[in-house]
Amino acid sequence: MKTPITKKYIDRKTNYIINSDTNVALTDFKDGSIDLMITSPGYFVGKNYEKKESFAEYLEYHTQTINLLKNKISPNGSIFWNVAQTPLENEIIPLGAIYYKIFKDAGFYLKNWIIWHFEGGINTKNRLSGRYENILWFVKDKDNFKFNLDDIRVPAKWQGDKRVNPKGKNPTDVWEFKSKDLKEEELRFFIEEIKKDNERTKSNINDNFLYIDRVVNVSNEKTLHPCQFPEKLIERIIKASSNKGDLVVDIFLGSGTTAKVSKELKRNFIGIECRKDYCIISQERVGDTDNGKKENKNK
Numbered sequence: 001m002k003t004p005i006t007k008k009y010i011d012r013k014t015n016y017i018i019n020s021d022t023n024v025a026l027t028d029f030k031d032g033s034i035d036l037m038i039t040s041p042g043y044f045v046g047k048n049y050e051k052k053e054s055f056a057e058y059l060e061y062h063t064q065t066i067n068l069l070k071n072k073i074s075p076n077g078s079i080f081w082n083v084a085q086t087p088l089e090n091e092i093i094p095l096g097a098i099y100y101k102i103f104k105d106a107g108f109y110l111k112n113w114i115i116w117h118f119e120g121g122i123n124t125k126n127r128l129s130g131r132y133e134n135i136l137w138f139v140k141d142k143d144n145f146k147f148n149l150d151d152i153r154v155p156a157k158w159q160g161d162k163r164v165n166p167k168g169k170n171p172t173d174v175w176e177f178k179s180k181d182l183k184e185e186e187l188r189f190f191i192e193e194i195k196k197d198n199e200r201t202k203s204n205i206n207d208n209f210l211y212i213d214r215v216v217n218v219s220n221e222k223t224l225h226p227c228q229f230p231e232k233l234i235e236r237i238i239k240a241s242s243n244k245g246d247l248v249v250d251i252f253l254g255s256g257t258t259a260k261v262s263k264e265l266k267r268n269f270i271g272i273e274c275r276k277d278y279c280i281i282s283q284e285r286v287g288d289t290d291n292g293k294k295e296n297k298n299k
């Protein structure tokens with residue numbers, strides 16, 4: 001895959017997958033060009049795509065990334081930064097808390113600390129098994145940012161209640177998704193079931209129809225990448241914090257989930273990924289990109 005890293009390509013209206021180190025590629029973005037950044041860096045857990053480095057070096061690299069981002073994000077732009085908890089020398093390092101301080105020092109403001117709860121994962125023997133990750137939503141301007149609440153409302157539990165907004169309710173800051181991707185007709189079916197249940201039992205129905213696990217081992221979305229985002233998770237973020245035509249960027253693209261969903265939602269996208277094999281997976285999932293078009297011409 002040819003991966004251009006020149007200023008003429010890093011433009012708001014292009015769709016690229018760039019095979020590069022993140023901090024190198026980021027310097028080529030125009031200031032203020034990124035409307036929405038969604039990403040998940042390595043968690044320093046020894047995955048095969050992580051560099052062999054000390055925790056201090058890991059933090060130094062990502063601090064540099066975050067400082068570069070400060071100028072590249074548009075004035076009303078957002079960053080969604082997904083991390084978990086890292087076990088290190090018999091203690092747990094809360095990456096979210098560490099990154100919060102780095103973002104704050106760089107001048108960003110936290111809007112939500114989203115807990116993404118899922119089932120499945122490692123069962124630990126000497127502490128509680130971890131079943132959530134953190135998605136930290138930062139903005140550059142705390143009074144002026146995009147938030148399209150109506151585009152991400154979820155069905156309310158009490159459908160017949162006059163106090164309930166007919167458009168649905170705020171999805172809150174605790175997110176759970178179902179292990180298989182629900183199609184619209186399936187979702188409608190579940191809503192009907194819930195309505196019936198409400199009438200029949202008047203009891204408290206929980207939201208488990210909106211429960212989607214991690215992609216690992218359970219979903220037909222799965223690629224060879226070990227840490228793939230579920231598409232529904234990215235869809236909610238893109239709808240909430242960007243508009244059609246905006247530029248959405250994932251600086252640790254992995255299998256290309258952010259690029260794929262951005263394209264489906266008619267946003268422009270740029271993804272940066274240092275591993276060529278993952279770039280190829282992304283390219284296959286996304287289909288036509290601007291670098292893909294150029295390559296085809298050269299064949």
Ligand SMILES: C[S@@+](CC[C@H](N)C(=O)[O-])C[C@H]1O[C@@H](n2cnc3c(N)ncnc32)[C@H](O)[C@@H]1O
Pocket residue numbers: 020021022023039040041042043049050225227228229230251252253254255256257258272273274275278
């Ligand atoms: C947690 S994974 C992201 C997975 C992604 N959210 C998805 O849906 O597939 C992090 C990715 O960042 C890439 N990566 C790590 N360090 C990088 C760097 N310095 N520059 C570019 N990519 C990097 C890794 O190869 C890995 O694919």
